[in-house]
Amino acid sequence: MVNNTLFWIIFNVLVISNVCGTSCHLHGYVAECVNTNLTEIPEIPGYINVLIFVGNNLGTVTIDTFRNVENAGRIWKLSPAADRIVNISENAFQTFTSLDELDLNSNKINVNDLKYLLWNISVTHHLNVLQLNRMGIKTINEETFSLLDKTPASSLYLMHTGSPQIPYLD
Numbered sequence: 001m002v003n004n005t006l007f008w009i010i011f012n013v014l015v016i017s018n019v020c021g022t023s024c025h026l027h028g029y030v031a032e033c034v035n036t037n038l039t040e041i042p043e044i045p046g047y048i049n050v051l052i053f054v055g056n057n058l059g060t061v062t063i064d065t066f067r068n069v070e071n072a073g074r075i076w077k078l079s080p081a082a083d084r085i086v087n088i089s090e091n092a093f094q095t096f097t098s099l100d101e102l103d104l105n106s107n108k109i110n111v112n113d114l115k116y117l118l119w120n121i122s123v124t125h126h127l128n129v130l131q132l133n134r135m136g137i138k139t140i141n142e143e144t145f146s147l148l149d150k151t152p153a154s155s156l157y158l159m160h161t162g163s164p165q166i167p168y169l170d
């Protein structure tokens with residue numbers, strides 16, 4: 001038991017220093033890279049099922065952004081919030097086949113990209129929580145959801161916390 005615990009601690013320390021660099025922390029099945037201003041997602045081990053990548057600097061997000069996520073199909077919660085995402089491709093989250101919660105809070109994504117992204121994920125995913133708070137008036141307007149009436153509304157849920165301007169809260 002003690003040996004197992006020790007092994008687990010050493011294993012985690014090795015993983016933190018070798019795989020994620022000093023910017024990310026792994027605890028259990030959760031990987032967190034918070035307020036590190038990273039411009040790309042580092043190697044995320046295959047056993048991780050929650051990826052919190054918040055307060056970084058992604059700019060443009062495509063499928064390729066997640067190339068270092070070893071097993072995207074295992075991840076049920078993905079939080080690329082406050083990552084300065086401006087452009088995002090409609091199939092960006094295609095490899096996240098088990099996704100249940102997606103948190104895009106505090107990204108000023110261009111409205112056209114978000115419109116097609118939402119359309120796409122409403123058809124291809126079955127999210128229970130989609131967070132789109134503090135995205136700015138240019139991102140969230142009547143145009144943003146204009147394609148969604150073509151899909152079953154029940155596949156998309158929006159959570160509005162109405163909280164003040166806290167950059168990120170989990």
Ligand SMILES: *[C@@H]1O[C@H](CO)[C@@H](O)[C@H](O)[C@H]1NC(C)=O
Binds near residue numbers: 037
């Ligand atoms: C984050 O990186 C950008 C450029 O990549 C830089 O302009 C900015 O100052 C950085 N922010 C912090 C808090 O380090």
Ligand SMILES: *[C@@H]1O[C@H](CO)[C@@H](O)[C@H](O)[C@H]1NC(C)=O
Binds near residue numbers: 059060086087
């Ligand atoms: C977003 O896309 C536009 C058009 O392709 C490009 O000019 C701009 O630099 C991109 N912005 C970021 C932050 O990647």
Ligand SMILES: *[C@@H]1O[C@H](CO)[C@@H](O)[C@H](O)[C@H]1NC(C)=O
Binds near residue numbers: 090094119
């Ligand atoms: C979603 O994106 C994928 C990959 O680009 C595409 O094959 C699919 O047709 C798109 N679905 C919708 C509803 O836009």
